[in-house]
Amino acid sequence: MAYVELQSVTAGYVAHDPVLRDFSLRVERGELLSLLGPSGCGKTTTLRTIAGFLLAQEGRVVVNGRDYTRLPPNKRNIGIVFQTYALFPHLSVFDNVAYGLRRRRVSRQEISTRVAGALELVSLTGLEERLPAHLSGGQRQRVALARAIVIEPDLLLLDEPLSNLDAKLRDEMRGELARLQKQLGITMIYVTHDQVEALSLSSRIVVMNQGVIEQSDTPQAIFERPATPFVAHFMGFDNALSGTCREILGDRAVVEVSGHRFECRALPGGKELSAGEAVRLLFRPVDVRFVGADGADRLNTLPVRMEFSNYQGTSTLCGLVSGDQRLTAVVDGAVPPADGDLHVQIEPGAILLDTVTYESVGGKDG
Amino acid sequence: MRRPLLPAVILALVFLFLIGPFLVIVVSSFSGTASMSFPPEGFSGRWYAKVFGIEMFRTTFMVSLKAGLAATVTALVLGIPVAYVITRHTFRGKGVVELFFASPAIVPGLVIGFALLRFFVYLSGLPVITGLYLGHTAILFPYTVRVVSASLRNFDPAVEEAAVSLGSTRLHGFFAVVFPNIRSGIAAAFILAFITSFNNVPISLFLTGPGVATLPIQMLIYMEYYFDPTISALSSIIIVLTVVIVQAAERLLGITRYM
Incomplete structure (x- = not known):
């Protein structure tokens, strides 16, 4: 049995319309698992169910071999770091961190050693007497972390812990978290909607959408081989070109887009594809390359017209039109010379195939 | 740059409209003559001395104070849990409950007073002071619920969850981390409720009886017989006390943000 296990859990805020239905999740000991998804995807509901703030209506929650399903949250030995830090405003840093130990009737002496140790771990030594109001955002975050880990929890839950920090601090704290995880x-x-955060921190990412797990895999696999169109879109496959499947060659598919031949990986998830079927090619803007005038007859190329370009320093964002389809490209440095016909090329390995369902026929054109 | 004149004039008029009556009362309380007139003729502090000399004012002040304090404390003790439930939980019929707790603030005081009279005095035959206490508790309840709710709404619910995740029960968490942080809201509720009780006329009018009256009722009775500046002097004392208490509480606790 896995260290943390949700078995066919149904949970939510109103009885007749649960967010999670028959939801199962396994987390191994020592893992740093990210629950990634847009707001409303059920990631926070999952976290709250594990924490015990929400009781599963059906199914079981097991942590470290103990059945937690009906156990009230104060009896679960789980540390939580909240998005808003949720420090106790009237207590000093020391008392904030000591709170959980006092509840556990730890001796005064042991409290001071363990609090000191936890504060040292998050580099806050010397700020014991400060009130939370007199700390910076980053320092509050560290107090919240120290408070959660000092109780030596079986499990640490983090609910978008970095989303209230500015970009620079976020990078710093991310490194700090990774270090702590390794050390302890x-x-x-870890719940987040930020793919960069999830990719850089996690040993495994679970991408969720509408209460369902879309994909559970290593960061690299999630980034390179999204299993569903949803994951692809969430992972930055922002371009979608409509085409028609012409033939299947093993694990490759040949697709025709406005009369141009494209080769790409076959449909993920082992779904069947037949010749003549309408499909979409999904790929990232950074995988679009401009090729010279001779590129017209090379593999996977498309003639395009430049609609706009935004110079952004290290890269340039280009809005492109090919026939009645739009795509965006992000290229290094400045824009290529825009005179005459432009051609773009997309490597076969960078393309994912998606069958065109009824809803997506309209495509994205906004 | 020229300051626009019109807004300043309007502002001055609004202030005059709001504060003017109070100024008239305070000024006339120092009148040298026994009849109320404005502007007063002469200057005298004897009306203040007279206020303290009238025994009915002293006894009714004590009635107002006791009934007010008891009702305020009761309304708070009952109001805090209600406010907590309303702000932290959603449940079926919550809107009805909220409306119910707001109703005493909406229904005219005379109607409530009459209803309470029928209930407490005629039906249950309670002593006047008890009826007064219960009646005031009922009208203060919505104020305490409202003000405490406002301070609870400003307090991040995750803080309680943090306490619970660290081992507190919900109840212990409330007293350990919520209560200390909503103290100024509770103080605001206390002051607002007490002042409301102390100044209340319509409810008290129905619930007071022979021998027992609150200070405002006694002031009304007094005015029916005497029209000298004693009432102005007493009113001035009440105004000053109210301003001092609210100002002190605002300085110490910043209570007005919850009202």
Whole structure:
């Protein structure tokens, strides 16, 4: 049995319309698992169910071999870091961190050593007497972390802990979190909607959408081989070209887009594809390359017209039109010379195939 | 740059409209003559001395104070849990409950007073002071619920969850981390409720009886017989006390943000 296990859990805020239905999740000991998805995807509901703030209507929650399903949250030995930090405003840094130990009737002496240790771990030594109001955002975050880990929890839950920090601090704290996780070997479940955060921190990412797990895999696999169109879109496959499947060659498919021949990986998830079927090619803007005038007859190329270009320093964002289809490209440095016909090329390996369902026929054109 | 004149004039008029009556009362309380007139003729502090000399004012002040304090404390003790439930939980019929707790603030005081009279005095035959206490508790309840709710709404619910995740029960968490942080809201509720009780006329009018009256009722009775500046002097004392209490509480606790 896995260290943390949700078995066919149904949970939510109103009885007749649960967010999670028959939801199962396994987390191994020592893992840093990210629950990634847009708001409303059920990631926070999952976290709250594990924490015990929401009781599963059906199914079981097991942590470290103990059945937590009906256990009230104060009896679960789980540390939580909240998005808003949720420090106790009237208590000093020391008392904030000591709170959980006092509830556990730890001796005064042990409290001071353990609090000091936790504060040292998050580099806050010397700020024991400060009130939360007199700390910076980053320092509050560290107090919240120290408070959660000082109780030596079986599991650490982090609910978008970095979303209230500015970009620079976020990078710093991310590194800090990774270091702590390695140092303490603590099992962490990390909720975020930020793919960069998830990719850089996690040992495994679970992408969720509408209460369902879309894909559960290593960061690299999620980034390179999204299993569903949803994951692809979430992972930045922002371009979608409509085409028609012509033939299947093993794990490759040949697709015709406005009379141009494209080769790409076959449909993920082992779904069947037949010749003549309408499909979409999904790929990232950074995988679009401009090729010279001789590129017209090379593989996977498309003639395009430049609609706009936004110079952004290290890269340039280009809005392109090909026939009645739009795509965007992000290229290094400045814009290529825009005179005459432009051609773009997309490597076969960078393209994912998606069958065109009824809803997506309209495509994205906004 | 020229300051626009019209807004300043309007502002001055609004202030005059709001504060003017109070100024008239305070000025006339120092009148040298026994009849109320404005502007007063002469200057005298004897009306203030007279206020303290009238025994009915002293006894009714004590009635107002006791009934007001008891009703305020009761309304708070009952109001805090209600406010907590309303702000932290959603449940079926919550809107009805909220409306119910707001109703005493909406229904005219005379109607409530009459209803309470029928209920407490005629039906249950309670002593006047008890009826007064219960009646005031009922009208203060919505104020305490409202003000405490406002301070609870400003307090991040995750803080309680943090306490619970660290081992507190919900109840312990409330007293350990919520209560200390909504103290100024509770103080605001206390002051607002007490002042409301102390100044209340319509409810008290129905619930007071022979021998027992609150200070405002006694002031009304007094005015029916005497029209000298004693009432102005007493009113001035009440105004000053109210301003001092609210100002002090505002300085110490910043209570007005919850009202």
